[in-house]
Amino acid sequence: MAVGPSAFMGVAAVLFSLGLYGVLTRKNAVMVLMSLELMTVAACLNMVTVSRFVTPAEMTGQVFAVFAMAVFAAQIGIGLALVLAVYRQTGSIELSSKKAT
Amino acid sequence: MLSGYWHFTPEVLVVCGAFAALFGGYLPGKDRGAAYAAAGAAALAAAIVAFGGTGGPIVFGQLEPDSVARYARTGLAGLTAVWVLWVAGRGMPGERRREGVALALFATAGGMLLSMAEDLIVMFVTLELATMPAYVLMGYRRKDVSGLKRALDYFVDSILASVIVLYGLSFLYGISGSTAFSGLELEGSGMLGFVAVMLTLVGLFAKVSAAPLRHWTLDANAKAAPVSLAFVSTVPRVAGIVVMSRLILAIAASAPAIGILVGVAAAASMIAGNCAALSQGDLRRLLICSGIAHLGYLMMALAAGTETGYGAAVFYAVAYAVPSMGVMLVVAEEGVAIGDFARLASRRPWVAWSMVLWLLSLIGIPPLAGFFGKLYLIGAALQAELMALVLLAILATLLSAAYYFRIVREMFFGDEDEQVGGAIEPSHAATVALALCAVATVAIGIGAPRLIAALGVRFG
Numbered sequence: 073m074a075v076g077p078s079a080f081m082g083v084a085a086v087l088f089s090l091g092l093y094g095v096l097t098r099k100n101a102v103m104v105l106m107s108l109e110l111m112t113v114a115a116c117l118n119m120v121t122v123s124r125f126v127t128p129a130e131m132t133g134q135v136f137a138v139f140a141m142a143v144f145a146a147q148i149g150i151g152l153a154l155v156l157a158v159y160r161q162t163g164s165i166e167l168s169s170k171k172a173t
Numbered sequence: 174m175l176s177g178y179w180h181f182t183p184e185v186l187v188v189c190g191a192f193a194a195l196f197g198g199y200l201p202g203k204d205r206g207a208a209y210a211a212a213g214a215a216a217l218a219a220a221i222v223a224f225g226g227t228g229g230p231i232v233f234g235q236l237e238p239d240s241v242a243r244y245a246r247t248g249l250a251g252l253t254a255v256w257v258l259w260v261a262g263r264g265m266p267g268e269r270r271r272e273g274v275a276l277a278l279f280a281t282a283g284g285m286l287l288s289m290a291e292d293l294i295v296m297f298v299t300l301e302l303a304t305m306p307a308y309v310l311m312g313y314r315r316k317d318v319s320g321l322k323r324a325l326d327y328f329v330d331s332i333l334a335s336v337i338v339l340y341g342l343s344f345l346y347g348i349s350g351s352t353a354f355s356g357l358e359l360e361g362s363g364m365l366g367f368v369a370v371m372l373t374l375v376g377l378f379a380k381v382s383a384a385p386l387r388h389w390t391l392d393a394n395a396k397a398a399p400v401s402l403a404f405v406s407t408v409p410r411v412a413g414i415v416v417m418s419r420l421i422l423a424i425a426a427s428a429p430a431i432g433i434l435v436g437v438a439a440a441a442s443m444i445a446g447n448c449a450a451l452s453q454g455d456l457r458r459l460l461i462c463s464g465i466a467h468l469g470y471l472m473m474a475l476a477a478g479t480e481t482g483y484g485a486a487v488f489y490a491v492a493y494a495v496p497s498m499g500v501m502l503v504v505a506e507e508g509v510a511i512g513d514f515a516r517l518a519s520r521r522p523w524v525a526w527s528m529v530l531w532l533l534s535l536i537g538i539p540p541l542a543g544f545f546g547k548l549y550l551i552g553a554a555l556q557a558e559l560m561a562l563v564l565l566a567i568l569a570t571l572l573s574a575a576y577y578f579r580i581v582r583e584m585f586f587g588d589e590d591e592q593v594g595g596a597i598e599p600s601h602a603a604t605v606a607l608a609l610c611a612v613a614t615v616a617i618g619i620g621a622p623r624l625i626a627a628l629g630v631r632f633g
Contacts, residue, residue: 088340091336095329095333101325101329104329105329108332108333108336111333111336111340112339114340115336115339115340115342115343116343118340118343118344118347119343119347122343122346122347126350127350127351132294132346133343133346135294136293136294136297136342136346136352139294139297139298140297140339143297143298143301147301147305147332147335150305150309150328151308151328151329154308154312154321154324157312157315157321158318158321158322158325161316161321162322167322167325167326167329
């Protein structure tokens with residue numbers, strides 16, 4: 073059985089939804105950051121799939137994915153720095169916006 | 174291919190200014206000297222863009238320094254120069270200046286590249302470069318716990334918006350098979366095209382804090398230091414608006430239905446922003462809410478999906494940011510409660526009259542920048558026969574006068590007893606920065622017909 077682009081994009085959609093669920097429900101800042109990473113991976117998988125099946129000769133999607141990963145590595149760096157700064161002051165890594173729920 | 178690289182001179186200058194600020198300990202004047210050097214670099218960059226030429230696509234068609242980009246880049250570098258000059262005079266609250274200044278300049282370099290972007294990959298990378306320093310600026314005071322917490326919330330929500338944009342872009346690329354804006358082709362893509370456009374637009378709207386996902390900006394920004402907010406709510410936002418306008422124009426060519434989506438978001442932004450602003454006593458919240466409303470007016474022109482609407486929207490982005498920066502800097506000097514402005518006119522008459530000038534420009538009184546900006550937005554919407562949106566915009570503007578004039582009343586007729594803050598010491602750099610904002614507000618208004626012609630706006 074041949075695996076087509078829709079299978080890969082389906083996996084990406086599932087990963088993206090799982091990540092989104094995590095971001096919206098978790099209070100723990102580190103878990104939220106991990107969920108965000110999961111969503112990024114989903115987007116990258118999507119790009120690589122497209123690149124493989126739509127424009128196999130050009131590798132545009134792979135390049136896009138590499139750039140996206142580099143950018144998100146930097147983002148998560150800033151995020152963890154903020155988490156650390158908050159942790160030093162309060163001793164907690166819960167997100168304040170979700171305290172009420 | 175290397176021939177177009179001189180177009181990057183201003184960006185290189187801004188990045189050099191950022192490094193000069195980072196290593197400010199070795200400069201004469203230390204911290205303050207670093208800020209002056211950075212302000213000089215940004216101002217020089219603005220001048221080079223303004224008087225330099227425009228050109229066709231460079232770097233394999235990924236960037237295009239056209240006349241729209243020239244206008245936006247001049248505005249971005251100029252706004253940054255003003256902000257850094259103010260910081261040189263007054264400093265960042267509670268911390269030293271140089272890191273904040275360096276971060277602001279890095280964001281500006283990202284924003285300037287972003288306003289030239291003609292490719293999805295370049296757009297995404299520079300969008301992140303323009304907004305990433307904002308997270309640090311929002312939590313700049315290390316000891317301020319509630320500020321740090323808000324910065325973390327702001328970070329999570331903003332990254333979420335970025336990821337949604339990225340996911341949308343991957344579909345846009347998948348449908349059209351190209352990452353160039355000119356190669357975007359959504360004709361006959363059906364449901365997948367709709368999903369792609371929805372994801373991209375919802376993410377971008379959240380990034381520039383338009384209606385559907387605007388709540389988080391309000392909550393996260395409301396506790397930040399006003400001086401950080403003055404930068405974050407102008408420079409990265411203008412850059413985001415410019416590229417959003419560019420992308421909407423590119424998509425509208427093959428999917429005209431996008432106009433409906435943008436129009437609905439425009440109407441929602443106008444209504445939600447103005448209604449929320451009416452009842453705010455904290456000036457930070459008031460200005461953020463009114464910023465959402467201004468974005469609504471701007472998206473009204475984008476809903477037209479024409480070159481004229483695009484030019485008018487970019488014109489308004491800067492015409493709105495200049496007075497808004499001025500007001501926010503005065504808030505950083507005087508205090509965030511509306512009562513802090515009591516009798517400002519008798520204490521600091523020039524600042525009070527500048528505030529009046531900026532608020533009138535935000536309302537849209539001729540001959541200031543805001544008036545012409547709104548005129549062109551409405552003109553572009555009328556060309557596309559969006560009567561309902563135009564009527565809504567006019568009503569919303571009348572409503573906005575109510576809360577802007579509340580500040581004016583407080584400055585001239587406020588109760589002196591309410592005033593709690595002591596007199597602030599004079600600072601030449603900060604005075605010059607505020608004066609530049611005031612002059613620019615008038616100058617953009619007077620030069621509006623020429624500027625708008627260069628932006629490719631045609632009426633009739």
